[in-house]
Amino acid sequence: MKFLIVLAFVAAASAAPLSADQAALVSNAWNSVKHQEVEILAAVFAAHPDIQARFPAFVGKDLASIKGSAAFALHATRIVSFVSEVLALAGNPAAQPAVKTLVNQLGQNHKNRGISKEQFNEFRSSLTDFLASHATWGDNVAAAWNQALDNVYAIIFSNLDGHPVA
Numbered sequence: 678m679k680f681l682i683v684l685a686f687v688a689a690a691s692a693a694p695l696s697a698d699q700a701a702l703v704s705n706a707w708n709s710v711k712h713q714e715v716e717i718l719a720a721v722f723a724a725h726p727d728i729q730a731r732f733p734a735f736v737g738k739d740l741a742s743i744k745g746s747a748a749f750a751l752h753a754t755r756i757v758s759f760v761s762e763v764l765a766l767a768g769n770p771a772a773q774p775a776v777k778t779l780v781n782q783l784g785q786n787h788k789n790r791g792i793s794k795e796q797f798n799e800f801r802s803s804l805t806d807f808l809a810s811h812a813t814w815g816d817n818v819a820a821a822w823n824q825a826l827d828n829v830y831a832i833i834f835s836n837l838d839g840h841p842v843a
């Protein structure tokens with residue numbers, strides 16, 4: 678029981694809205710890489726072929742052969758645009774209901790596709806590696822980025838568990 682209470686506390690403590698300063702740090706880092714959509718998705722697929730295998734258009738195909746295709750650019754742009762949209766709303770308390778709505782939808786769409794928490798965590802680690810190696814990075818940026826992802830992932834994981842966030 679004590680263990681559960683501690684767990685609940687940790688979960689609650691990990692979801693803290695970003696301050697305006699943290700949001701600016703995250704947005705600056707993201708803005709410096711977001712034009713590299715294709716490279717971002719290629720890095721995710723290269724590190725985690727099980728993620729590539731979930732995309733009907735790309736399953737079983739050689740990454741080098743799909744990377745230059747219009748379909749690949751389209752998917753990469755969708756994913757990167759989603760992150761941009763959510764980050765544009767971070768740090769603004771009035772926008773938090775909109776963030777919840779957007780991320781609940783994403784969580785529900787991906788639950789319907791059978792995507793697991795493990796795969797979301799794989800995706801997160803590749804995205805973070807990409808940012809850390811292509812943006813101006815430091816402990817303060819890393820902390821703000823991780824807080825942003827903790828917040829988004831708390832909503833996604835609630836949906837994967839069958840509980841959209843109210």
Ligand code: HEM
Nearest residue numbers: 728731732733734755756759760783786790792796797800
């Ligand atoms: C934070 C992480 C992620 C973001 C922001 C993201 C974003 C998106 C977006 C915006 C779309 C298109 C709109 C939609 O149908 O929802 C999409 C589709 C999709 N995502 Fe994700 N995604 C993420 C993680 C993942 C992971 C981890 C997987 C697989 C392991 C995955 C698999 C898919 C698939 C299979 C589609 C459908 C592609 C198609 O239309 O053929 N996503 N994702």
